[in-house]
């Protein structure tokens with residue numbers, strides 16, 4: 488007997504941008520084996536350690552994006568967004584290869600990522616990404632992709648004398664990330680008009696919270712960024728500036744830089760507001776006990792705990 492309410496099984500595969508991005512992604516396959524690992528790293532001992540520490544949030548993000556997309560896919564399916572489903576399948580593959588390639592890079596660097604106790608904000612950051620519905624998830628992914636993009640650019644191709652292996656790796660990842668950004672912007676432009684102003688206000692708060700957590704995380708690797716000649720402030724400003732532009736383009740802000748429907752003074756510049764409103768650090772003892780209850784046997788177990796939470800449906 489047919490399930491109640493289902494009248495047809497043929498999906499709406501319209502020729503839209505998401506279908507194009509799916510084709511592009513499916514045709515542009517690569518893995519870590521496509522890179523020439525016999526090329527010796529041209530990084531100093533200090534830079535190898537610095538890169539391992541700096542990569543930590545991005546590495547965590549690659550695995551979380553892969554797991555998060557797989558858990559969001561059924562709700563995209565339930566919403567009848569057929570081309571977004573296909574696109575997400577290619578997105579999962581992209582993030583899987585980023586995660587696998589960075590794992591191999593860590594082995595080559597000879598260092599491990601920072602631990603959760605060194606950077607407890609990681610848990611808060613990715614826990615925040617799990618709040619809300621599929622639109623919030625795409626917004627969080629967009630923010631994370633912009634952070635990743637600036638990170639890879641600064642340490643890869645933008646270096647005066649880029650390391651050939653790392654630059655080759657980042658160039659490939661950046662190509663994939665540009666598809667992710669195109670997807671997220673398109674998806675949000677399509678879905679935001681249907682959201683009530685309150686939802687958009689929450690999304691702005693989410694952006695600011697994630698940026699404050701990023702600021703706190705990057706403060707811990709300030710010296711490591713300097714090993715590559717990168718000032719943390721320049722990196723953060725670059726991320727914030729790009730996010731400000733996208734927030735306006737997708738319809739999160741009105742002409743005055745405020746969420747639509749908001750009243751009160753003209754919206755402040757995100758860079759200014761974010762740097763002024765720093766988050767109060769949590770007491771170390773409190774964080775340690777939270778981590779102890781959350782930390783499973785390994786990083787993957789911990790991620791699966793975070794990602795197994797059910798998302799809200801819309």
Ligand SMILES: [Fe+2]
Nearest residue numbers: 549581582585
């Ligand atoms: Fe990625």
Ligand SMILES: [Fe+2]
Nearest residue numbers: 552632664667
């Ligand atoms: Fe991505």
